[in-house]
Amino acid sequence: FGARGEGPQTRIMVTLPTEAATDPALVAALIAEGADAFRINCAHDGPEAWAAMIAHIRAAAPERRIPVSMDLGGPKFRIVELTDKPKHRFFPGDRFALVARLEDAPKGLVGATLSHPALLAALQPGAEVSVDDGKIRAKVRVMGPDHAVLEVIHAPTKGAKLKPEKGVNLPGANLRVAALTPADLEALDFVAPNADLVAFSFVQTPQDVRDLIAALQARAAPGRELPAILLKIETPLGLRNLPELIVEAGGVLPVAVMIARGDLAVEIGFDRLSEIQEEILWLCEAAQVPVVWATQVLEGMVKEGQASRAEVTDAAMSQRADCVMLNKGPHVVAAVGFLRGILGRMDRHHAKKSDRLGPLRVWGEGA
Template sequence: MDEHDMTAVKSAADAKPAAARKGPARTRKPAASKKKTPADPGLAALQADVNQLAASVAADGAALAARWEGWVETPEFAPSAANLSHYLALRHRDLRPLQRRLMAAGLSSLGRAESRVMPTLHAVERLLGAATGKGLAASASPNVQDDHFFAGEERIRQRADALLGALQETRPARLLVTVPGEAAGDPAFFTELANLGVEAVRINCAHDGESAWASMIAHVEAAAHATGRRMKVMMDLPGPKIRTGALKKGKNGSRVFPESELAVVRPGHLDAAPRKLPAIECELGQALEAAEPGHRVFIDDGKLAATVLSAQDWGLVLGIDTGPETEGYKLKPEKGINFPDSDVLVPALTADDRDLLPFVAHHADGVEFSFVQTPEDVEELQAALARERPEDWRSIGLVLKIETRRAVRNLPDMLVRAAGRQPTAVLIARGDLAVEIGFARLAEMQEEILWLCEAAHVPVIWATQVMESLMKTGIASRGEMTDAAMAARAECVMLNKGPHLFRGITVLEGLLTRMGGHMHKKAHLLRSLQSW
């Protein structure tokens, strides 16, 4: 090819369109349209149900709280009373079907909402709103910080520290130790308690007297000076004494057997009882007046169980249902009598209690109120405290001892009436309560009391026979160690006196410390396991 031909080819190439020189044209595909993923109909239905639940709980809670209007005089308790009303509204519903749906969706099942009812419901609403794309329900609050969500837990901690003593860092529950009478002359006893980390001591005003109590309190102050740890002082008012008194022997002496009969009489009426029957006094005549045929009666923490056969002017005839069969039950004075089916309408604050108040109100950090059953009982004690210390009675702690069916029924109202005015805790008196509601129901009821108090942001004292065998013999049973482990869910554990008290405190310290890594209230904590 000569030079002319080369020039012709080049010219022809230059004449081609630019697109042709670059090769075949690329076809541009239209932009893919973004298809919106349809919302999961199951989540949408779940969102609607949770929204409805939250709105209903808020409305019903407000209606429940209306009866407490004017009761909350301490502003710090207002959010706690509101949360309690919401919790009552929530638990009036059977939530089990909804819980399973929430779990399947990977959401909170509401099973640990006690101290934060509406924040928990709103948190679930927010997540469902994001998952369905429908946003928040009108009732839901925007996202909140952790310190707001867990504010109820912090309120319980602060209130327990203030009333029952600042908690040791190593364990989840405080220790409250009942002081034996002989410790009034033993200052070293209190120093040892302080050294072992005990947060509070309990003085039972049914025993000893003001001189002994003053010595005990002086020893507490001396121990605080020596150790740098000041233990709180709780003083227990005896309350009405529903106990056995003097007795009259029958044909078997002072022993009664199942399927036999027993006369329980008013004080001073032993001679009025049928001659053929053994008879024993009940120190509180009003209790006998409240009992009717068919009502149950328990003596000595249920060791003797009976049913009222007839009511007489002088007292009651009981038919013995259960008790020791071989040797029978030996009747003794100063044993408790329980009337679980009878409404024993007596003032919780007795004349004897009122006589003790001038000393108690000026020396105790907290008053333990025995046999309290109604908000009116609470108000009566508060009025008496106000007369003793008009300027600062609200600084005195109040411990409500829950011992009867009636107290359980009225617990929400009593919590608001008490904690709405002054620092408050609840003591689960499991001995009397077990007899009142039945031993089979005690485990269930102590759980419900724990939940209710957590909802009210009120600390709880787990009491009665904690590690009793260890305290008395130095050897613990398997059952009582398991029971003590569960006490880690309360803010405080009460120990009674015994020759092995100090060893018991050390054992309980280790047990509670270990359990504190596994649970907080109803929540199971997932600390690392070391056994495998």
């Protein structure tokens, strides 16, 4: 995740927004504040913009290696269309339908189509569905041949809307869906010869890893190493198979693991996330595999310019990982500097998973 002569041991990865393709000053400012690596999301923009972003990174720091991670979109489990405009707010007790086609929606209910048929096929009475990172949770009450009627069991106090592009999760369901999509294979034409890491979304099985390695090898550029594989752990099945995924990928290419805490929390339950991310950190340290701590780190500061107390504590905990990922936002440059300071101070107390037991400076002379 990049070489650095000084500063905290934990590296900082920053997600680049679209404007980074046309604003080299933004990239330079992020590097000056302490960014060690960059993430490009292949679900947005295209090869021309990606190439411009990478060119700006290389031009801003020609004297050092700043890795570029390119994130494959994977199979998107999202709402596609709605029978009603997204103006209706849902509260506990309200009902809506997930449908194969909009015309299949039962009369009187808002119907929503999904981006992948496996989602609707996996539903059964009593199954739980999460929408928009858990803002809406609902249970299947009625199954039809081409639709499912769901009842909302949880929503914010002010209610929440169903909207196109919002993510959909089926907590506890093992969706046997290929991790590589046609769009991913198209993106790999650029990723294989240009990226330093390829972030593998929705990876669940060793076969998924074999498919990615084969696709990378088919696109190998003469004289250039293939990118390392960054396994994004987002589902219960991917979590359960993590040791096998590490062995499968690490036997061929350098491998790292991303704790994708957004989807993972929804899938396994928010109450289990702290324990599970702890176990992933321990497993990867034992396997000597670097870990990326991701999703909503200092989100308030990145988006609004002010971090909450809980976010600061979370950022301090992230020092035990090898790399921390910040998302894009209007205040991300300031957030990089803020995070770097937190990581540097925590280095005095922890070396990854081990306490240093150093002197407590608050009560020392000149504190």
